[in-house]
Every structure is written in C-alpha cells, then in structure tokens.
Amino acid sequence: MGKLLVIIGATVAVFGGFFMLQGLGIIMWPAESFMLANETWVTNGAIIMVAGLLVVILGRRIGRR
Known part of the structure; x- marks a missing residue:
C-alpha cells in the first residue's frame, strides 16, 4: 500500500x-490548452504538487511499518 501511495x-x-x-508560460504545450x-494555474499547480508530496510522505510512513 505504501509503495502505491x-x-x-x-x-x-x-x-x-x-x-x-x-501557467507561468514556460511550457506552451499543448497549444490549445x-x-x-x-x-x-500557477497557484492551482502548486496546491496540486503539495498535495502529491503529502501523499508521498504518507506512503513512505505507511511503508515503514
């Protein structure tokens, strides 16, 4: 379960x-996005990234048990 998380x-x-x-205009692909x-999307992306990192931390803690 931990590895999956x-x-x-x-x-x-x-x-x-x-x-x-x-959102920053660094990656301009796909053109119709x-x-x-x-x-x-800079703010939304940051929130999504932090949420993903929290899931990684949770998964590592579960994996150590």
Missing part, C-alpha cells in the same frame, strides 16, 4: 509541476 503521489506532484510551468500563461 508513493507512486500516485509522485505522479500527482509531477502533474502539479507541469500545470505550474504551463486553457492553462497557458494563466496565473490561476
């Missing part, structure tokens, strides 16, 4: 980082 959390954190970079250069 780590994988899921890491995936969510990566997507959050991707959303942040899109509504997130591009939209500051709202």
Whole structure:
C-alpha cells in the first residue's frame, strides 16, 4: 500500500509541476490548452504538487511499518 501511495503521489506532484510551468508560460504545450500563461494555474499547480508530496510522505510512513 505504501509503495502505491508513493507512486500516485509522485505522479500527482509531477502533474502539479507541469500545470505550474504551463501557467507561468514556460511550457506552451499543448497549444490549445486553457492553462497557458494563466496565473490561476500557477497557484492551482502548486496546491496540486503539495498535495502529491503529502501523499508521498504518507506512503513512505505507511511503508515503514
């Protein structure tokens, strides 16, 4: 269970980082995305990334038991 949470959390954190970079206008792909250069997605991406990292921490704690 712990390893699964780590994988899921890491995936969510990566997507959050991707959303942040899109919101900052650093990643301009896909061209039709509504997130591009939209500051709202910088905040949303950061929240998503932090949530993913918290799931990783939870998964590591469960895995140590």
